[in-house]
Amino acid sequence: DGGITQSPKYLFRKEGQNVTLSCEQNLNHDAMYWYRQDPGQGLRLIYYSQIVNDFQKGDIAEGYSVSREKKESFPLTVTSAQKNPTAFYLCASSIGTGLGTGELFFGEGSRLTVL
């Protein structure tokens, strides 16, 4: 089955620790995205990548880092610099990034809780 796999589903972290969330897709999509979802705030874009070895900051990139070494993979690291890391993180992909290609395919999400 084609889709997006995120892991882990739940993660607990102590303050001051970096954590990395995994995102893998087998849809052969060029573009991949990371969103953060908080109650009452909708989805906010953290980073996106249109092609391997290239990525751009979204609206709330501070305290996060990403890499795109392979087309299938787009891991997100939540660093200790992120002041409010407790959230639901969603990875998504799309066929392209031009207008009219906005159908995003989402993973099941990773819930990060900072203790």
Next chain:
Amino acid sequence: QKEVEQDPGPLSVPEGAIVSLNCTYSNSAFQYFMWYRQYSRKGPELLMYTYSSGNKEDGRFTAQVDKSSKYISLFIRDSQPSDSATYLCATEGGGATNKLIFGTGTLLAVQP
């Protein structure tokens, strides 16, 4: 002013009711509009994708875009308990890319 505004609800309706979910947007340049459905603790999935003004129907779901008033709607006919979810409207944020701007989502509960 947010670029996309959506009433967060919650909205509770009896089974079989017609549900109307709405969003407004601020930029008249937006042309592509989407509705995503998100079940609790899951990722969103695309329900409807429309271009410019008009209606699009898919089974019990109808998406409507009124560009003159910058208003987008999702109607659900004969609502079912399985429709209970958060519904997110979204639009491509203009420019040359498909970067999406999401509403905050409306939580819908359909009571059996």
